[in-house]
Amino acid sequence: MRGPLRWVLWDVKDTLLKVRASVGEQYCKEAERMGVHLSPVEVEAAFRQAYRQYSSRYPNYGIAQGLDGRSWWMGVVRDTFSQCRVQDPSLLNAMAHNLYHNFCNAENWEVFPDSEKALESCSSLGLKLGVVSNFDSRLEEILRVCGLLSHFSFLITSEEAGIAKPSPTIFDQALQRCGVPAASVAHIGDHYVNDYLGCQSVGIHGFLLDRSNKHDRPDVPQEHRLSSLEELPSQLQRHMD
Structure with a gap:
């Protein structure tokens, strides 16, 4: 050098730092708050698929396609829960909005x-x-x-x-x-x-x-x-x- x-x-x-709990656990906690009961293992698998598809279709938060980080992540969350048979659009949007903001909280991260x-x-x-x-x-x-x-x-x-x-x-x-x-x-x-x-x-x-x-x-x-x-x-x- x-x-x-x-x-x-x-x-x-x-x-x-790293995410403190698995995505499946964190997403299920939010779903539970909304009265929806899901399996963390199923949600984790759905998330991985949704994340892969979005990363491939809209790389780097879809900036080049007119998206931003917030709309990209909300799409990933909506798709994750859709795969787990949650169909109500307003519920999907509410959970996506909450989870996007939840990940700014210190308790979701471990230094x-x-x-x-x-x-x-x-x-x-x-x-x-x-x-x-x-x-x-x-x-x-x-x-x-x-x-x-x-x-x-x-x-x-x-x-x-x-x-x-x-x-x-x-x-x-x-x-x-x-x-x-x-x-x-x-x-x-x-x-x-x-x-x-x-x-x-x-x-x-x-x-x-x-x-x-x-x-x-x-x-x-x-x-x-x-x-x-x-x-x-x-x-x-x-x-x-």
């Missing part, structure tokens, strides 16, 4: 135990922090209620950028915000293609977070792998001189 490190960019979901300390360690090393995430516009509020927002100088979501990782374009937007060459920037994320390969395509130094040792990738050198964010500060320090 050429040039001293100045910035660290972060993925968020499954890197710094990994090593996240806060890793962010603080980066800042104490004199590094500035930003976010590059394939997420919708709720991300700022989610980071706020989870107590993480203040660590970051900027956030770029794929909804706002109009393009998703691993596209070089979203990483180029981040580099413009950093105002330093790619060689002075690192990126941490849990997805091999979107995070690790994506950032490297523009010359950013990539770290692949693999908490459960699921990435069997011979092309990721050991010094680019993290099994925990606790390992990050010492890895970054090696690139700071």
Whole structure:
């Protein structure tokens, strides 16, 4: 890596925090509130199918087709419950609206135990922090209620950028915000293609977070792998001189 490190960019979901309960459980809880009794296993399967179809038909929240994150997610929720034999349009809309807003609540998210300390360690090393995430516009509020927002100088979501990782374009937007060459920037994320390969395509130094040792990738050198964010500060320090 050429040039001293100045910035660290972060993925968020499954890197710094994760959804606390399964989608099936969360959706069933909302349905129950509305007097509809469903099986979490059935709802989870329906959600996965609806999510796959929407991701394929309307990539990146359908921005290019005139949708936005809210309308995209409400469509996914409506389709999920429709597959589970809920047919009343007003009920489907109400549940979709409520679930979209529910996911801004802190109780629906779990911050990994090593996240806060890793962010603080980066800042104490004199590094500035930003976010590059394939997420919708709720991300700022989610980071706020989870107590993480203040660590970051900027956030770029794929909804706002109009393009998703691993596209070089979203990483180029981040580099413009950093105002330093790619060689002075690192990126941490849990997805091999979107995070690790994506950032490297523009010359950013990539770290692949693999908490459960699921990435069997011979092309990721050991010094680019993290099994925990606790390992990050010492890895970054090696690139700071």
